[in-house]
Amino acid sequence: xxxxxxxxxxxxxxxxxxxxxxxxxxxxxxxxxxxxxxxxxxxxxxxxxxxxxxxxxxxxxxxxxxxxxxxxxxxxxxxxxxxxxxxxxxxxxxxxxxxxxxxxxxxxxxxxxxxxxxxxxxxxxxxxxxxxxxxxxxxxxxxxxxxxxxxxxxxxxxxxxxxxxxxxxxxxxxxxxxxxxxxxxxxxxxxxxxxxxxxxxxxxxxxxxxxxxxxxxxxxxxxxxxxxxxxxxxxxxxxxxxxxxxxxxxxxxxxxxxxxxxxxxxxxxxxxxxxxxxxxxxxxxxxxxxxxxxxxxxxxxxxxxxxxxxxxxxxxxxxxxxxxxxxxxxxxxxxxxxxxxxxxxxxxxxxxxxxxxxxxxxxxxxxxxx
Amino acid sequence: xxxxxxxxxxxxxxxxxxxxxxxxxxxxxxxxxxxxxxxxxxxxxxxxxxxxxxxxxxxxxxxxxxxxxxxxxxxxxxxxxxxxxxxxxxxxxxxxxxxxxxxxxxxxxxxxxxxxxxxxxxxxxxxxxxxxxxxxxxxxxxxxxxxxxxxxxxxxxxxxxxxxxxxxxxxxxxxxxxxxxxxxxxxxxxxxxxxxxxxxxxxxxxxxxxxxxxxxxxxxxxxxxxxxxxxxxxxxxxxxxxxxxxxxxxxxxxxxxxxxxxxxxxxxxxxxxxxxxxx
Amino acid sequence: xxxxxxxxxxxxxxxxxxxxxxxxxxxxxxxxxxxxxxxxxxxxxxxxxxxxxxxxxxxxxxxxxxxxxxxxxxxxxxxxxxxxxxxxxxxxxxxxxxxxxxxxxxxxxxxxxxxxxxxxxxxxxxxxxxxxxxxxxxxxxxxxxxxxxxxxxxxxxxx
Numbered sequence: 001x002x003x004x005x006x007x008x009x010x011x012x013x014x015x016x017x018x019x020x021x022x023x024x025x026x027x028x029x030x031x032x033x034x035x036x037x038x039x040x041x042x043x044x045x046x047x048x049x050x051x052x053x054x055x056x057x058x059x060x061x062x063x064x065x066x067x068x069x070x071x072x073x074x075x076x077x078x079x080x081x082x083x084x085x086x087x088x089x090x091x092x093x094x095x096x097x098x099x100x101x102x103x104x105x106x107x108x109x110x111x112x113x114x115x116x117x118x119x120x121x122x123x124x125x126x127x128x129x130x131x132x133x134x135x136x137x138x139x140x141x142x143x144x145x146x147x148x149x150x151x152x153x154x155x156x157x158x159x160x161x162x163x164x165x166x167x168x169x170x171x172x173x174x175x176x177x178x179x180x181x182x183x184x185x186x187x188x189x190x191x192x193x194x195x196x197x198x199x200x201x202x203x204x205x206x207x208x209x210x211x212x213x214x215x216x217x218x219x220x221x222x223x224x225x226x227x228x229x230x231x232x233x234x235x236x237x238x239x240x241x242x243x244x245x246x247x248x249x250x251x252x253x254x255x256x257x258x259x260x261x262x263x264x265x266x267x268x269x270x271x272x273x274x275x276x277x278x279x280x281x282x283x284x285x286x287x288x289x290x291x292x293x294x295x296x297x298x299x300x301x302x303x304x305x306x307x308x309x310x311x312x313x314x315x316x317x318x319x320x321x322x323x324x325x326x327x328x329x330x331x332x333x334x335x336x337x338x339x340x341x342x343x344x345x346x347x348x349x350x351x352x353x354x355x356x357x358x359x360x361x362x363x364x365x366x367x368x369x370x
Numbered sequence: 371x372x373x374x375x376x377x378x379x380x381x382x383x384x385x386x387x388x389x390x391x392x393x394x395x396x397x398x399x400x401x402x403x404x405x406x407x408x409x410x411x412x413x414x415x416x417x418x419x420x421x422x423x424x425x426x427x428x429x430x431x432x433x434x435x436x437x438x439x440x441x442x443x444x445x446x447x448x449x450x451x452x453x454x455x456x457x458x459x460x461x462x463x464x465x466x467x468x469x470x471x472x473x474x475x476x477x478x479x480x481x482x483x484x485x486x487x488x489x490x491x492x493x494x495x496x497x498x499x500x501x502x503x504x505x506x507x508x509x510x511x512x513x514x515x516x517x518x519x520x521x522x523x524x525x526x527x528x529x530x531x532x533x534x535x536x537x538x539x540x541x542x543x544x545x546x547x548x549x550x551x552x553x554x555x556x557x558x559x560x561x562x563x564x565x566x567x568x569x570x571x572x573x574x575x576x577x578x579x580x581x582x583x584x585x586x587x588x589x590x591x592x593x594x595x596x597x598x599x600x601x602x603x604x605x606x607x608x609x610x611x612x613x614x615x616x617x618x619x620x621x622x623x624x625x626x627x628x629x630x631x632x633x634x635x636x637x638x639x640x641x642x643x644x645x646x647x648x649x
Numbered sequence: 650x651x652x653x654x655x656x657x658x659x660x661x662x663x664x665x666x667x668x669x670x671x672x673x674x675x676x677x678x679x680x681x682x683x684x685x686x687x688x689x690x691x692x693x694x695x696x697x698x699x700x701x702x703x704x705x706x707x708x709x710x711x712x713x714x715x716x717x718x719x720x721x722x723x724x725x726x727x728x729x730x731x732x733x734x735x736x737x738x739x740x741x742x743x744x745x746x747x748x749x750x751x752x753x754x755x756x757x758x759x760x761x762x763x764x765x766x767x768x769x770x771x772x773x774x775x776x777x778x779x780x781x782x783x784x785x786x787x788x789x790x791x792x793x794x795x796x797x798x799x800x801x802x803x804x805x806x807x808x
Contacts, residue, residue: 052538052604072602073540082540083570156399251435252405256544258602272569276721283570291543293560307435342548342600343425344397344404521758529760529798558713566713568720574802578716581755585712588751610755617754622747636751639743641733647753648746649769649782 019170020189022204023211024177029185030061032147035201036109041145044078045111046071055110066112069155070334074117074264075110076124079140082261082286086136086271090279105139109197111147116160116334118148118172120264126326127267136284145197149185150178150213154220157335159227159348165332167224168217180216188213228351230329236358237320241312245357249350250311252343257288259337259345260314265330268294289313315350371502375445375471376414378499382443383411388469389440392427393417401480405430409439419445419501424478426594428453428550431463443469443498447478448491452592452627453550455496459630460590462553465496472497474505484608485595488513495628513593514616516609532577538603539576541569545583545597545607551590558582580610588614589635592627670790672699672725673718674783677706677742680731680772687776695780696787699727706730708741712752715766719799725765725790727782732770742770764789765796 024032036043037059047056048065055075058064088099121141128137151158151167160166170176174194177185187204189195198204260266270287274280287294290311295304304310322330331347338346379391395406395416403422407430408414428450430436446454451472458465472494477486492505512518523531543559546552559567559579567582568575583597584607591611598608618624621644622635676682682703688695704710707730718726728749736742749768757763767786771779 050604054603083572083575247435251407252430254429254433254547256547256600257540257542258544258600261540261542262602270569272565274568274570285570286540288542291560293556307433338399340602342544342596344399344402346398346404349398517758525757525760525762527760528758532759533798533802566717572803574720574799577802578713578720581716581759582713585752585755588755610758613758614751614755617751621750636744636747639740639747641743643743643746644750645733645746647750647768649767 020195020198021207021211022187022189022198023207024185024187024204025183026179026185028203029066029177030064032201032203033058033061033064033111035203036111036197039200040107042106042108043111044075044108064112066149069151069153069158070114070116070336070339072336072340073262074120074334074336075113076117076120076264076267078108078110078144079121079137080124080267080269080286084136084284086282086284088279088281101136104136105143108140108144109147110144113146113148113173114151114334115148115167115169115171115173115176116158116165116332117264118146118176119160119165119169119332120334121146121172123172123265123328123330123332124267126328130326145174145193146172147175147177147194148173150176150217152179152217152220154224155335155339157338157348158224158333159335159338160333161221161224162227162348162351163230163329163331163333166217167220168213178213178216180211180213184211186211186213186216227348228355232355232358233319233351234323236354237316240357241316243357245353246308246312249353250308250345253290253307253311253345254343255290255292255307255310256342257286257290258340258342259347260288260290261286262336262340264332264334264336265318266314289317311345315347319351371473372417372419375419375473375501376417378471378501379408379414379417379443380411382469383408383414387441388443390436391417391443391445391471392430392436393445393471394419394423394425394427397422407436407439417445419473421478421480423447424483424596424599426450426453426548426550426596428457429548429596431457431468431550432553441467441469443471445471445473446494446497447473447475448489448494449485449592449594450550451494451496452491453594455627455630456551456590456592457553459634460551469499470494470497472500474500474502476505483595483599484516485593487511488515488593514612517613517616520609520613532580533573535605536576536580537573539571539580539605540603541571541576541579542602544600544602548596548600549587550594550596551587551592552583558586580605580607583607584610584614587611589618589622589624590626591615668795670698670724670787671722672727672783672786672790673723674699674701674727674729675707675710675714675718676701676703676727676771677709677730677737678703679706679737680735680770681729681779683773684771684775684779687773688780689776691776693776693780695783698787698790699783706736706738706741707745708736708738710745712748715752719796722800724793724796725767725786727767727769727786729769729771729779729782732772735772762793762796762798764793 033043043058044055045058045064046053047063053065053068053071054073055071085101090097128134168178170188170190174191176188180186189198268287268289270285272283272285274283296302318330338348382388391408393406394403396418397404401422405425405427406416427444457463474493488511490507490511546557567578593611595608601607618635624635685701710728715726730742769782
């Protein structure tokens with residue numbers, strides 16, 4: 001086993017071999033949130049502000065808004081804020097004083113996360129625990145407990161079932177709650193971290209054997225169906241870096257960063273210096289492959305000179321390069337990019353187009369690279 | 371109406387008068403449309419027209435992926451045509467090198483977008499071909515009612531409001547990309563020698579970006595509202611734009627997008643311009 | 650040297666007690682700078698808390714300069730140039746006047762304290778006017794205190 005593989009599986013090892021099943025009464029969810037706050041956790045949960053539902057730090061259970069499908073922004077920013085001071089410095093008379101970041105990973109709970117968002121975290125762990133160990137991401141990940149809630153609803157943009165997940169996937173969750181009946185959440189406790197918390201709160205009951213998660217999410221699974229065939233995507237991408245298809249499907253892309261910034265798995269960043277006459281900071285800011293300046297070299301040359309190549313990059317990265325390099329699809333089907341694109345570029349449409357092309361161009365027996 | 375548009379599109383493409391028709395197609399998701407670029411007369415059936423044709427397609431003239439297709443015809447609402455007028459005025463396109471398929475419009479969105487009730491160009495002011503029944507412009511509409519209402523707040527309340535709004539900005543630059551008049555090849559926000567606008571998305575950097583974005587459109591913004599529609603975190607950008615529109619109208623008697631012969635306010639001056647604020 | 654305790658950024662170097670107004674003045678080369686020079690050669694004593702930045706013309710002053718000054722910790726910004734009709738480049742100040750009028754409206758709309766942004770015309774002969782104006786502005790800013798609202802923008806967390 002190589003070093004990389006060893007690191008990737010650290011998370012797996014924390015996982016319990018068999019989830020422990022318990023139940024939680026819905027009215028106790030507020031109590032659970034209050035318990036978390038009382039135990040000294042920072043709690044992030046969906047909060048509604050006008051039309052906008054986003055993850056925010058809350059100070060009481062009353063602020064939490066659990067309806068709706070996904071939040072506007074994904075909870076990745078709890079681990080990877082859109083701008084973060086890596087370190088700062090101040091020029092004193094004859095010296096330079098460095099200020100290191102500390103206490104950036106307090107005990108935290110993310111509550112009310114959807115399974116697609118939870119699933120994004122172990123996918124990104126592969127990157128942040130790869131050649132460079134990103135301490136901001138990793139330490140926060142270790143300090144954070146993920147309590148997700150299975151989806152009983154979806155919209156036309158959701159496609160988790162098409163990328164190997166489901167509205168009740170447990171990937172990435174420490175505890176997954178599924179509303180199996182009007183007065184019962186089934187709690188699947190996936191990790192020791194989750195089990196510790198469950199014990200501390202004392203709000204969970206022993207689950208009977210009759211609880212059926214699959215029955216509860218059957219309707220939404222049916223509605224989700226299969227939007228495209230994932231198995232056909234990568235083999236086509238492997239062969240078709242150059243193809244007129246890219247031009248046709250991306251011409252309406254205007255090159256904003258919405259799809260990447262709302263995405264729970266996009267993780268590109270830029271390091272910038274913000275200097276003043278007597279000091280400054282090194283900041284780590286979100287960046288997006290869709291921006292024209294993203295790949296400009298110091299010489300002025302831009303290897304991705306047009307929006308076609310930039311948009312192709314996003315799809316290639318998610319469905320080819322990341323699987324090639326780190327062994328997972330960099331997409332959890334949350335559908336945010338589809339929902340919020342001002343020009344309706346629509347990833348599902350593009351992937352469907354690839355499936356159609358693939359049916360026409362590839363031999364019936366798909367290549368073994370998968 | 372769409373039948374006539376398709377027919378005209380087919381005619382223009384068949385005769386070779388234009389190489390591409392920029393219009394809208396079904397967006398796939400409910401209540402959405404997507405910009406579409408029709409290059410063959412056989413494809414005109416894809417074109418649609420409805421209440422959800424939001425995008426200001428004038429955005430695409432300056433994009434090389436579209437410009438490379440050849441002479442365009444464009445489906446344009448009254449507000450979109452105002453953007454075209456400014457683009458012509460600013461020498462970004464030549465009027466004779468495009469064909470405007472104007473559509474009369476009673477407003478888009480359900481409920482209507484905020485620009486629609488204060489629209490006075492339901493019938494576009496410039497077009498080569500017009501589709502739909504002409505709608506007389508409304509008289510006596512107050513285009514800055516929301517601005518005036520907001521101005522009743524105290525400075526502290528206004529500061530607090532915008533601080534909160536700008537703190538949400540994620541610097542995705544969708545407001546810039548979606549704007550038909552943000553066509554600079556390299557935006558000031560992307561210049562880093564020197565770095566005028568901090569790329570960090572802390573509130574201080576966000577304030578600078580949002581002020582400059584609004585400011586660079588002062589006297590130019592035609593209130594198509596695309597920035598506000600695109601903003602993924604719901605910042606009311608049109609409110610800023612309308613404040614500046616009011617300022618330009620009151621101070622310099624100018625409204626962009628109506629008359630391409632009139633000098634834009636910031637390329638011009640009058641000796642008697644107001645200077646009540648100068649010591 | 651590494652100091653973990655030290656919060657190294659975004660705070661004024663001096664404690665509140667020792668605070669003095671920090672004012673940036675963007676002035677044109679031909680009139681106001683010469684006016685300020687005259688104030689000096691005439692030995693007029695005035696408040697030292699203004700840092701003068703000389704530019705060819707008020708027409709060269711981009712509105713970003715003003716924001717940048719606040720970003721870097723200014724408590725007030727002055728912009729000054731030639732009287733209308735006196736511009737060395739004929740019309741730079743007329744263009745600038747339009748620009749500042751519009752931008753001022755935007756700042757005001759966003760809740761900026763407009764007592765912190767001062768525009769003036771000061772000619773090469775008006776050394777006294779410059780000195781009086783600086784004294785007045787410094788006095789006013791001292792009354793208002795540090796521009797905390799702006800300096801606090803950085804401290805706001807961004808998620």
